Amino acid sequence: MIELRQVSFRYEQARQENGLRDVNLTIGDGEVILLCGESGCGKTTLTRLVNGLIPHFWGGDLNGEVLIDGVKINEMPLYETAKIVGSVFQNPRSQFFNVDTDSEIAFGCENQGLPEEEIRKRVETNVKQYSLEPLMGRSIFELSGGEKQKIACASVSACDPDILVLDEPTANLDARATAALRRMLLLWKAQGKTIIIAEHRLYFLRDIADRIVYMNQGRIETVFTHENFISLGAEKLENMGLRPLSLNELQCHIKQPVQTNENLVFSDFRFSYKNGKPVLDIDKLNISEGASVAVIGHNGAGKSTFARCLCGLERKCGGKLLGQANVKGRKQRLKCCFMVMQDVNHQLFTESVLDEVLLSMEEENEEQAEEILKGLDLQELKEQHPMALSGGQKQRVAIASAIASKREIILFDEPTSGLDLRHMREVAANLWQLNAMGKTVFVVTHDPEFILSCCTYVVHMEQGYVIAQYPLDTNGTARMLSFFQDTADKPADLEGMVMM
Amino acid sequence: MMANEILQSVSTGKRFKLDPRTKMLMVITISTVIIGGGNGGLMNIAKPLLAAVPLLMLITSRRSRAAIAYTAIYILCFAGERLLVPITSGFLNFLIVACCGMLTRFLPGIMMGYFLVTTTTVSEFTAAMERMHMPRQITIPLSVMFRFFPTVGEEMAAINDAMKMRGITFANPMRMLEYRLVPMLMCSVKIGEELSAAALTRGLGAPVKRTNICEVGFHIQDMFAILICIFGFAAFFSSRIIS
């Protein structure tokens, strides 16, 4: 049993996450608790209290008591807590300690000094239980995000803890991988484990969570039972800043695209890896200029590769972009496309927001830069170091530098992974703003709600080909939503509930 | 995606595996004896023998390209020394002497190192270190280093892409350095933080001896290799004593 009694916490260093205030919560054995709320509400902080990262890793002012089965966690060293609480985090790329899958699953057990035979047995059991055989004996660097998360979960479960804590584990996963994680959670629940999961995406937990804890500004505002939460309805959820619980509750705003007669024709976009495996094979793709295009498809379909080739980043891809007057090869495309990357940290270089915008300009014009910042609500941050900002603010800085570059085609690679409702809407508004400026926008995304908020056209890719493209009118919307509803899993798991 | 790693992630071959400790001994022996060794006596046998060992290793592990490159460069330097030294003079002469001489001495060690690095996995290496009773203050940072090395490469590649995309070019070398290193360091610190949290919540740092399920151990081929190393060192020391 987990008890939080009058817990208040304030981080030592000012951070994006809020602390906690007067948190009281009791979690029974075998319960599944969903922590939800807007970004910064304190759900991550609460998970850190349970797995011991607070106060042993994240220092600060802690008041109150956190007890597991009557023992105070903050007085236990982390390696002791690790035996009873397993943790899965949101970023698959930074969780693994070893370079190969077998060692990674064994990692937790090895740290406890368990005998070799015991560890091998546990690894085998876990691999079998979660059907991980195809992933064994491989380099973790080669795995996809979803596969990495599976290994992370197996690694944690090999230690056989009674409590599992997950902090936004699906933030970087697509629908299929999310479904796989859901299956793992069901297995754990059946084993009687206590699960605490902090999430923005609520739909996949719909029939798993026993209680839902809604947090706001560091406090627990309401604790719902499963039935009460489901009966809340889409509007109430939206007011709470939460994402909808099912696809059917999505509101469809049909956007009118900017009317142009100009067409952009992308031809001969092909790309393969060194070992010959083809990843992208597009003969011809017609897009009207000024459209706001959502690029959808399962992971591995070639969406990101397409975005990179379009942008001119892949040297081996020789595609051409035929515009109204000219043909743009790779080097010209580099100059007329701007990409807002999935990890914005890779494209921020200077020591102030203003400098970052000026960097994009051919000729530096401070006045213009300030105008752009104002348009994105960033003018107060203009002297701040870009890396000191929050994720959402960094993204806006990248968008500002996109605008400043005056380039006509802007691409976004998964801009809303891990974002809550409000921030997702903000990004959608910014994207729509770009579209209104006459720019052609491409968005690689898994987020149907986001697509409905700001896109006018859909390109559906599969295995490197464009298998469908359509405008987002009534029919198109239905087609797009049905793609997200199809989890491509075995029929037994199909609930028609997969959505973002 | 090709991750540039130092050691391997997964095992590539299964036949006649040598223990990582043996391979390390071989690298040490070959580089020490060939670089620093004198001439005459046993060294006349030891040096060519030790220089041939990496070639043999590369061939048996199917690294034919490396084996061919090794042989080719070695022959080139040898020939270069014989043919070019008498006909050149001055600084150019020195350069040729230096290059050919250095290469013939350094190449065997480096090729042996290449063999080690391409046939040993991180788990095997760490297991070998732990068997040698290396303290965890060394083995843990070492494993983290091997794990993080490719990640740094990935981050730098992404940053390079961003620079290409934004059109940031080679204006000022100091700026280029700044733009390449600063984002990489920021990202690395952040990833490092997350890595630590994930490792600590799985019990890293417990005051018990870590187990390692990777199998390493000495077999007959290791004994053979160790004998060659002993011979090499014997020749080395005897030539030192004589001169």
Added chain:
Amino acid sequence: MNNKLQAKDLINVGIFSAIYLVVLMAVAMLGYIPVFIPLLSVLVPIVGGIPFMLFLTKVKKFGMVWIMAIIMGIVMLILGMGVWVLPIGIVTGLICELILKSGNYASSKKSVLVSGVFSMSIFGNYLPMFIARDSYFETMRSGYGNEYVNALTNYMPEWSWLLLLAACFISGIAGGLLGKAVLKKHFKKAGIA
């Protein structure tokens, strides 16, 4: 505060060792052109100074720099670059620790000095060349005669090793100052130093 090295510290050492190694290898690519090999003793410490100074801001206990030097030595060993970086690293690493401890891990001047001392372990990569040189020139004597060999030694005199070692140290200091500037301009402002 607990003075023993915790797992978090050890992980930090591993991370920055990886970064330093990447920098070292990237710069060493220039070494394919043999004339540039001595230049590495200048470039690696300067460029490496930036990550190194960031690393030092996280060093608050005894042992972290020493371990980093030892790890560099082990990696150089398995890459076949010779055994010398390890013993030299053990010595320079220890000196670095003593310097840092004397400044209570809070003096930025001492950090720059440590950058200089740490860079001297790179010299371990060059040492085999000087060792080989002696024996190599000996073999040439029998083939080409004394006069010829003496002329050769003019290009690479006895004391040239000292020059290279000094170059490592001075460049390390320069790298430390450069790293300090970058710390102020970026990392402190962004809050990660």
